Amino acid sequence: MEALARRSLKMCPFLRRTVPATLRSLSTSPSGHRASSSLQAIASRCPVMNKAMAVQSARVGRRLSGHRGNQARSHATLAPSYPGIDSGGPFDYKGFYQAALDAKHKDKSYRYFNNINRLAREFPRAHMDAPDDKRVTVWCSNDYLGMSKNPHVLQKMHETLDMYGAGAGGTRNISGHNQHAVELEATLARLHRKEAALVFSSCYVANDATLATLGSKLPDCVILSDSSNHASMIQGIRHSGARKMVFRHNDLDDLEAKLASLPLHTPKIIAFESVYSMCGSIGPIRQICDLADRYGAITFLDEVHAVGMYGPHGAGVAEHLDYDIHAMGHSESASGQKTVMDRVDIITGTLGKAYGCVGGYIAGSAKMVDTIRSLAPGFIFTTSLPPATMAGATVSVEYQMSHNADRILQQLHTRTTKAALQDIGIPVIPNPSHIIPVLVGNAEVAKKASDMLLKDWGIYVQAINYPTVAVGEERLRITPTPGHGQEFRQHLLTALEAVWTELGIRRAETWGGFLGVGQQHPGNEPLWTDAQLGLTTDAIDLDAFAPEKVAGVAAGC
Structure with a gap:
């Protein structure tokens, strides 16, 4: 079927000029459960497709003739769940919404939002409905380093807001392109050593727009x-x-087998992450780059949960893998080999x-970036980020490029918290990153x-379902920050106990090693080594590493 579709694409001028999104809108009715007449009407005017549709219609008719009883029973089953389908009257939209929500409530996956208002001057504390409410401690924020309250960031944002106002004024190509966007993009390119x-x-939009654009424009592209x-x-x-070809999580053998099944000349994109945020595992970036070189693929690496957190300049796991080289400002090893970060084609x-701000980005070659800038609807038709946001983000990135103290202290707090939870039998899913998933x-x-x-x-820790x-792997996801010192940590331990x-709730020893709980496996050692953290002895009181002491350690990195 795919081979036929590819041949049709080459022969048919309509298909060649039509983007996949248009085809989907034409081929799917508003109710989403039967073919639309729009695409059929177009196809009926085609001398090839008209005949093919007639043959297919005859085949379907013969196949369905013996199954009408089953079909009727199937629709009878659907009707109570989704009122309004084939009822003869207008579709029951409210009934549909209610059925969908009832299903979420029934399987306990319905999502409730807590009104949590984080306080910049009391980080990591927050209040709930009103500012004078009792304080809660946030243990699940992705503001991993507390940069949302960094005084340098806030000062820059205040200055920019006063001078340039609240909004950007439009999309980048109309009125939203400015010095703040230019400076931020130059800083990000420098961070990742890209053009x-x-x-x-x-970054949701960045990932969506970039993969959608490349996947649709590269001829016969396959995304792994x-x-x-x-x-x-x-x-x-x-x-x-x-x-699309899906390979098993971090399984290099499965990935290679799928790559080997494709012709060398076929455009291929390997899409993966550095830190997987719900389990904390780390992607095998170096080995995936090796496979990409061998089989003619490009690499698309999502560093969302790693930027700011790893590497001597906070560029992510790809930088961290060559820590010493990048710490010295080099781009290759003594033997002349390129670093892992330089080998990755696209970093997001x-x-x-x-x-601590908002927004996402891609970094790579100048021509790749210009292609996405010129072709991606998700970029072209979206209003630009406000000037104050971009100015603050630039300061935040630059600050973390020159300061290691925050990420070192965050790593020390993560180590201590993981060890303390394991000591009291709380089932921590082991991993080498800063994420603490509790099963x-x-x-x-x-x-x-x-x-x-x-x-x-x-204590605020959101349930993940x-x-x-x-299903069956629901968890609490804990993320220490530089602000979660001994007092906060002891309170968390007492509460969880x-x-x-x-x-x-089941303790670690009762899980039988499910998801690695209670077990030690090679590869789960912390990505930050003792030497990189400035730890010089096996027995060390991590609570002794106050922020000012960590700053001294970082100065020597």
């Missing part, structure tokens, strides 16, 4: 996607209309996590645990 960078409203990739990449691949990142294994219980922590202990994680006991 160019392009800023988007979010890690099975644990973020929804933004999955959506971008879907929007591209390109052929966010300004909304470790950098619960039940959506309803995870929600209860989150609610109890907030109500009874003043399907579809973010698989009490909640686990009251709800009867």
